[in-house]
Amino acid sequence: MGFDLRALMDAHQGENFKLHRQYLNPQLARVLRTLGFDRFYERGEGAYLFDRDGTRYLDFLSGFGVFALGRGHPVVKRALQDALRLDLPNLVQLDCALLPGLLAKELVDRTHPGMQRCFFSNSGAESIECAIKFSKYATKRRRVLHADHSFHGLTNGALSLNGGKEFREGFGPLLPGADSVPFGDLDALESELRREDVAAFVVELIQGKGVFLAPEEYWAGVESLCRKHGTLFVADEVQTGLGRTGKLWSYEHYGLRPDMITISKALSGGYVPVGATLCSAEVFDAVYSKMERAVVHSTTFGRNQLAMVAGLATLQVLDDEGIVARAEASGRAFEKALAPLVERYELFKEVRGKGLMIGLVFGEPSSLRLKSRWKMMEGARKGLFSQLIVGPLFNRHRILTQVAADNVNVVKLLPPLIIGQEEIDSFTEALDDVLNDAHRNSSLVFEFGKTLAKSALHRDRA
Numbered sequence: 001m002g003f004d005l006r007a008l009m010d011a012h013q014g015e016n017f018k019l020h021r022q023y024l025n026p027q028l029a030r031v032l033r034t035l036g037f038d039r040f041y042e043r044g045e046g047a048y049l050f051d052r053d054g055t056r057y058l059d060f061l062s063g064f065g066v067f068a069l070g071r072g073h074p075v076v077k078r079a080l081q082d083a084l085r086l087d088l089p090n091l092v093q094l095d096c097a098l099l100p101g102l103l104a105k106e107l108v109d110r111t112h113p114g115m116q117r118c119f120f121s122n123s124g125a126e127s128i129e130c131a132i133k134f135s136k137y138a139t140k141r142r143r144v145l146h147a148d149h150s151f152h153g154l155t156n157g158a159l160s161l162n163g164g165k166e167f168r169e170g171f172g173p174l175l176p177g178a179d180s181v182p183f184g185d186l187d188a189l190e191s192e193l194r195r196e197d198v199a200a201f202v203v204e205l206i207q208g209k210g211v212f213l214a215p216e217e218y219w220a221g222v223e224s225l226c227r228k229h230g231t232l233f234v235a236d237e238v239q240t241g242l243g244r245t246g247k248l249w250s251y252e253h254y255g256l257r258p259d260m261i262t263i264s265k266a267l268s269g270g271y272v273p274v275g276a277t278l279c280s281a282e283v284f285d286a287v288y289s290k291m292e293r294a295v296v297h298s299t300t301f302g303r304n305q306l307a308m309v310a311g312l313a314t315l316q317v318l319d320d321e322g323i324v325a326r327a328e329a330s331g332r333a334f335e336k337a338l339a340p341l342v343e344r345y346e347l348f349k350e351v352r353g354k355g356l357m358i359g360l361v362f363g364e365p366s367s368l369r370l371k372s373r374w375k376m377m378e379g380a381r382k383g384l385f386s387q388l389i390v391g392p393l394f395n396r397h398r399i400l401t402q403v404a405a406d407n408v409n410v411v412k413l414l415p416p417l418i419i420g421q422e423e424i425d426s427f428t429e430a431l432d433d434v435l436n437d438a439h440r441n442s443s444l445v446f447e448f449g450k451t452l453a454k455s456a457l458h459r460d461r462a
Helices: 005-011 016-023 026-035 074-086 098-109 124-139 156-160 186-193 216-229 250-254 281-287 305-320 323-344 368-380 384-395 421-440 443-461
Strands: 041-045 048-051 056-059 117-121 143-147 178-181 198-204 232-236 260-263 275-279 348-354 357-362 410-413
Touching: 016 026, 026 384, 056 421, 074 305, 098 117, 098 275, 098 305, 117 124, 117 281, 124 143, 124 156, 124 198, 124 232, 124 260, 124 275, 124 281, 143 186, 178 186, 186 198, 186 216, 198 216, 216 232, 216 250, 305 323, 323 348, 323 357, 323 421, 357 384, 368 384, 384 410, 384 421
Parallel strands: 143 178, 143 198, 198 232, 232 260
Antiparallel strands: 041 048, 048 056, 117 275, 260 275, 348 357, 357 410
C-alpha cells in the first residue's frame, strides 16, 4: 500500500482540532475556538485562504510575513518541482554545493558593501542565535543589548533578547549579559555602550510586537555610538526584510550600514524554512579562523537544496514583478484609504508603520459615552478593544488580522506584498463597518461575547 496524501487527508477530514488537542498544543486549539478562529482551511492562493466550504478569507497575516509573494506563487512552486525532478545531491555535508553559494552571493550583492559573508540556518531565531555567537567571538565581549518591546525569537539565546516578559517567564535563567535599553533612547544606549563590554546591539528597525518606530534621528545615533564603542550593530530584518517596508531592507530608510543582518520569513517563498545571517568578512573570518574551526558553528539542514531554491526563486520574483515598489505603493494607498477613518472615528488614533507593515492604533475616546465603554473594556483586560476589532473583521468580513502584541490596542496588518487596490478597498470597507458599529452601539461587545459563549458551550459539549 503506497502513500496517498489526498486519501489520507480525506480519511481524516475535520479532525484538525481533535488531533491538535490530543497530540500537539491543546491550549492553542482552545484559544482559536474561543475567538471563533476555528476554520478548516483547505487551500491558499495569492492573498486568500479557502476553507472546506469554499468560503474565501483575505489573509492579512500572511504567516507572520512568510507569504510575501502570496500563497502558491507559480515561479517558486515550479522551481521546487524542478529541484525535485533533478534529484539534486542534497546535504552531502562534506561538500561545497553550488546553490548555497549562489543564494549567498545574491543576498550579499543586495546589501551594502560591508556585507561579505553568509551563514544559512532554518529560521529567524536561528539567525539571531548565529549573530549572538559571532558577535561575542569576534569582539571577545560577553554582553549583548536589545531594546524593550523587542521580539527576536523563542530559542534560548533569542529569548534572552526578548522584550516581552510573558515569553520569558519560567524559562530562566537565560543568557547572562543580555540586557535591554528603552527603544529610541540614545542616552540609555550610550550609558551601556560606554562600558566597552557590549558585543552587539541587536535591534529591529520596526518592532514587530506593536509596530513601534523610533524617531528617525535615533538610527544615525545608534550607528555612530556602536562604531565609537566597538559594538556590532545587528539589524534584525527577519520580518521587515525583502520588501515588507517598501524597501528591500528596512535599514535603507535611514541610510544605515549595519554590521550584521538577520533574514528569514519571506526568503522561504512560503515553502521551505530558511534563515540567514549576513556579516563582514572580518567578523566571519574571526569565527572561522583556521581549518580546525571550519565547522565550529553549523546546522544540519541549513544549506539544504530546496531552501536554497526557494530563496533564489523568491529573489527572482522580487525583481521580475517589482514587488518592493508595489509594497511601497500599496503602503501609500493604504495610508490614503485609512486616513478618513482616523478622522471619522475617535477610537481610531493613528496608522503607523512603513510599506505593508502597518499598525492600526486605537485609544481612549473623548466623548463621555464612548469613554465609559472604553474604560469598562480596559478594566476587564488591557488591550481588549483591539481583539474586539480583530474578531468581527474575521467572523463578519472574512479578513484575517492579528493583535500586534499583548496588552496593546494595536491591530497589525502584514498582507502579502502582491495585494492591490481591490484588497485595500475590501479591508477599508470592513474596518469602516466594524468601527461604525463600535462607535454607534455596543453590538461589537455583544458579538464578541456571543462568540466566546458559543465557543465555551462547544468545548463543554466536546
